[in-house]
Amino acid sequence: MTVVDLGMPTLPHAPRGVGHLRGNRPFPDAARDALRDGQLRANLGHATSTIRAKRAAVVAEVPDWEQLRAAGKAIKAATMARLDAHLEELERQVTARGGTVHWARDAIEANAIVTELVRATGVHEVVKVKSMATQEIGLNEALEAAGITAHETDLAELIVQLGHDQPSHILVPAIHKNRAEIREIFLRTMPEVDPGLSDDPRELAMAARAHLRERFLRAEVAISGANFAVAETGTLAVVESEGNGRMCLTLPRTLITVMGIEKLVPSWRDLEVFLQLLPRSSTGERMNPYTSLWTGVTPGDGPQDFHLVLLDNGRTATLADEVGREALHCIRCSACLNVCPVYERTGGHAYGSVYPGPIGAVLSPQLTGVEDNASLPYASSLCGACYDVCPVAIDIPSILVHLRAEHVEAQKHATPEAVAFRVLAKVMSHPRRWRMAQKAAGLGRLLARGRPTMPAALPPPASRWTQSRDLPTPPKETFTQAWAREHGS
Amino acid sequence: MSSRNEVLARIRTALGTERAPVPEIVRDYRTTDERPAEELLDVLVDRLEDYKATVLRCTPGEIPATVVAALDTGLPAGWAPADVVVAPGVPDPWRPAGTAEDDGRPAVELADFSATVVGVAVAIAETGTLVLDGSPLSGRRALSLLPDCLVCVVIADQVVGGVPEGLARLERSAPLTMISGPSATSDIELSRVEGVHGPRTLVVVLVG
Numbered sequence: 223m224t225v226v227d228l229g230m231p232t233l234p235h236a237p238r239g240v241g242h243l244r245g246n247r248p249f250p251d252a253a254r255d256a257l258r259d260g261q262l263r264a265n266l267g268h269a270t271s272t273i274r275a276k277r278a279a280v281v282a283e284v285p286d287w288e289q290l291r292a293a294g295k296a297i298k299a300a301t302m303a304r305l306d307a308h309l310e311e312l313e314r315q316v317t318a319r320g321g322t323v324h325w326a327r328d329a330i331e332a333n334a335i336v337t338e339l340v341r342a343t344g345v346h347e348v349v350k351v352k353s354m355a356t357q358e359i360g361l362n363e364a365l366e367a368a369g370i371t372a373h374e375t376d377l378a379e380l381i382v383q384l385g386h387d388q389p390s391h392i393l394v395p396a397i398h399k400n401r402a403e404i405r406e407i408f409l410r411t412m413p414e415v416d417p418g419l420s421d422d423p424r425e426l427a428m429a430a431r432a433h434l435r436e437r438f439l440r441a442e443v444a445i446s447g448a449n450f451a452v453a454e455t456g457t458l459a460v461v462e463s464e465g466n467g468r469m470c471l472t473l474p475r476t477l478i479t480v481m482g483i484e485k486l487v488p489s490w491r492d493l494e495v496f497l498q499l500l501p502r503s504s505t506g507e508r509m510n511p512y513t514s515l516w517t518g519v520t521p522g523d524g525p526q527d528f529h530l531v532l533l534d535n536g537r538t539a540t541l542a543d544e545v546g547r548e549a550l551h552c553i554r555c556s557a558c559l560n561v562c563p564v565y566e567r568t569g570g571h572a573y574g575s576v577y578p579g580p581i582g583a584v585l586s587p588q589l590t591g592v593e594d595n596a597s598l599p600y601a602s603s604l605c606g607a608c609y610d611v612c613p614v615a616i617d618i619p620s621i622l623v624h625l626r627a628e629h630v631e632a633q634k635h636a637t638p639e640a641v642a643f644r645v646l647a648k649v650m651s652h653p654r655r656w657r658m659a660q661k662a663a664g665l666g667r668l669l670a671r672g673r674p675t676m677p678a679a680l681p682p683p684a685s686r687w688t689q690s691r692d693l694p695t696p697p698k699e700t701f702t703q704a705w706a707r708e709h710g711s
Numbered sequence: 712m713s714s715r716n717e718v719l720a721r722i723r724t725a726l727g728t729e730r731a732p733v734p735e736i737v738r739d740y741r742t743t744d745e746r747p748a749e750e751l752l753d754v755l756v757d758r759l760e761d762y763k764a765t766v767l768r769c770t771p772g773e774i775p776a777t778v779v780a781a782l783d784t785g786l787p788a789g790w791a792p793a794d795v796v797v798a799p800g801v802p803d804p805w806r807p808a809g810t811a812e813d814d815g816r817p818a819v820e821l822a823d824f825s826a827t828v829v830g831v832a833v834a835i836a837e838t839g840t841l842v843l844d845g846s847p848l849s850g851r852r853a854l855s856l857l858p859d860c861l862v863c864v865v866i867a868d869q870v871v872g873g874v875p876e877g878l879a880r881l882e883r884s885a886p887l888t889m890i891s892g893p894s895a896t897s898d899i900e901l902s903r904v905e906g907v908h909g910p911r912t913l914v915v916v917l918v919g
C-alpha cells in the first residue's frame with residue numbers, strides 16, 4: 223500500500239488563491255484550538271450522536287443494504303472508467319433538451335462563466351441552493367467582486383452567511399452552532415424578526431421562511447449544484463429537505479447549475495440505487511422531503527434558460543491516481559463525518575477546506591496536490607468507521623495511507639519532517655502498529671509531566687523534528703480508545 | 712484548446728491509453744415487491760404518518776367528500792373554495808365547488824392561494840414518497856410548492872413497493888418532484904422540524 227506509482231501522469235490541481243480548499247494553518251494547529259472549545263465539542267457531540275442513531279436505524283431496516291452499497295460502488299467505478307464518454311453524452315442530452323453546457327478547467331474559469339451569465343441577465347442578486355461545488359470555488363466572493371449579491375437559501379447556509387462564518391459540515395454547514403447561537407445570529411441580522419423569537423427550532427425555521435419568502439418570489443436567477451446527473455437522459459437531480467431548492471429550481475427565469483465532473487451516473491436506472499443510499503446515509507431518513515429531477519428546459523414549467531457548468535478543478539488530477547480516484551465516488555452524504563472520532567472532536571473548520579472529515583482528508587489533498595494540504599492525510603486514526611458507513615464503500619483508510627506515502631515521497635530532501643513523516647507513515651500503514659505507537663505516546667505524557675507540550679522527548683530521528691517544534695502532549699486517551707470506550711469497538 | 716477539449720483530454724490522460732475494462736454492475740438488490748397490494752397501502756400510510764403527513768382513506772365514490780375533509784384538515788376553519796387551486800387535469804369530482812384552476816398565470820401568483828389539490832404519477836410505499844410529473848394531473852412544479860397546504864389524491868393502483876419500481880414508471884424527461892412529507896429541515900442540531908419553505912401541511916387522500 224505504500225508503493226507509489228511514479229509513472230502517474232500529473233495533471234493540473236485546483237489553483238491557489240481562489241476558493242476554499244486550503245486552510246491557513248496545518249490541521250494539528252487548528253485542531254488544537256478547536257479542542258479547547260468546549261461549546262463546539264458539546265454542539266458537535268450532540269448533533270452527531272443524534273444523526274448516528276437515526277442513520278443506524280433506517281439502514282438496519284433495509285435488507286439489501288449491502289447489495290445496494292456494492293452496486294453504488296460499481297456504478298461509480300464504471301462511471302469513472304469511461305468518464306469522458308459519459309460527459310459527452312450528458313452534454314448531448316442537455317443540449318438537445320434546450321440547455322447550454324459550459325466546461326470549466328478550474329475555479330477561476332467556473333467563477334468567470336457564472337459571473338458572465340448572471341451579468342448577461344442584468345440582475346444584481348441571485349438566490350442559491352446549497353452546493354459544495356460553488357463553495358469549493360468561492361463563487362459567492364467572485365460574484366460579490368462583480369457587484370452581485372448571492373443569497374444563500376438553505377437554512378444552515380443562511381446561518382453561516384448571516385454569521386459571517388465558515389461551513390463546517392457537508393450536509394449541515396452550521397452544525398457547530400446550537401439553537402441559542404442561531405437565535406442570537408437571527409436577532410442580530412434579520413431586521414424584520416420578532417424580538418421575542420425563542421430558540422425553539424420550529425420558530426427559528428419560521429423566521430428563515432419569512433426572511434426568504436420575498437426573495438424567492440422576486441428572484442430572476444438561481445444558482446444550484448447537483449447531486450446527480452444522468453448521462454443517458456441529461457437529467458439533473460437535487461436532493462433537499464426544506465423546499466428552498468424547489469423554489470430556486472422552479473421560480474426564476476434563469477437557472478445556472480455548477481457540477482463537478484464526477485457527479486454523473488451513466489443510466490437512469492442508476493438513480494434507483496443512489497436515491498436509496500443517499501437519504502438514509504445523510505439525514506437518516508427513509509427519503510428526504512424533496513427531490514427535484516429536471517431535464518433541460520420544459521416550456522411553461524420552471525426556468526426557460528438553463529446552464530450547466532461542468533467543473534474540473536483538480537478532479538482529473540485525482541482521477542489519474544488509481545488508488546486515490548475512489549474519492550471521486552463520494553455522494554456527499556456526510557455519514558463518514560458523523561462517525562469520525564477525529565471530526566467529532568475537532569469540528570470541520572480545523573480541516574481548512576469545505577470538505578472536512580474523513581472524505582475531506584482524502585479529497586482536499588488530491589484536488590490541491592498533497593503538498594498544499596500535507597497534514598490532512600494524517601488527520602485520522604485509521605479506525606475504519608468511515609469505511610463501514612460509507613454508502614458507496616470508499617476505502618478511506620487505504621487512501622489515507624496511500625496519500626501519506628505519496629506525501630513522504632514528494633519530499634525532495636530528507637528534511638526532519640520527511641524523516642518523521644516517513645516513520646509515521648510506516649507505523650500508520652498498519653492499524654495494529656499504529657495502536658501500539660499510540661500507547662507508546664501515552665508514555666510521552668508521563669515524560670511531559672503535565673506540561674502542555676512535550677519537549678524533545680522522542681527518540682531520534684523524531685527528536686530532530688520535535689527540537690524545533692512543540693509536539694502536543696498526547697491526550698490521556700487516543701481517539702481510537704475514546705471511540706472504543708464510547709461506542710464499543 | 713477549448714476548455715471542453717482540455718478537460719476531456721485530461722480525462723483521457725488520467726485514464727491512460729490502455730484502459731481497464733468497465734467493472735460489472737451487479738443489480739442483486741430488490742427490484743420488485745411481492746407483498747399484497749393491501750399491505751403496501753398500509754406501509755405507505757405508516758411512512759407518510761411518520762413524516763407528519765395526514766392520510767385519509769376512502770373508496771372511489773367517497774373522493775369528493777374526502778377532498779373536502781382533507782381541506783378541512785389542512786386549512787383554518789371557514790376556508791373559502793376560492794383560496795384553493797387545482798391542477799388543470801384534476802377530474803371534476805375531485806374539485807370542491809368554487810375552487811380555481813391553474814390557468815398558467817405567472818407562477819409567483821400561485822403564492823396567493825392557501826391550498827392546492829393535485830393527483831400523482833406514482834407513490835412509493837417503502838419510502839412514503841409521492842411523485843409528481845408535471846402532467847396536467849400533477850400540475851406544474853410551482854403549483855405544488857407555493858400554497859402552504861398540499862392535498863394529493865393517490866389511487867391504489869399507483870402505489871408500488873420500492874424506489875426501483877417507482878422510477879421505472881416515470882416519464883424520464885418530465886420535470887419530476889419526489890415528495891416525502893411536508894417540507895422539513897434537520898439543520899438545527901440535526902433534529903428534524905417539519906415546515907420550512909415548501910408546503911407546511913401535506914394531506915394525502917388514498918383511494919382504494
Ligand code: SF4
Pocket residue numbers: 503551552553554555556557558559581608611612613614615616
Ligand atoms: S465518503 Fe462516503 S460516507 Fe463520506 S460523505 Fe462521501 S459518500 Fe458519504
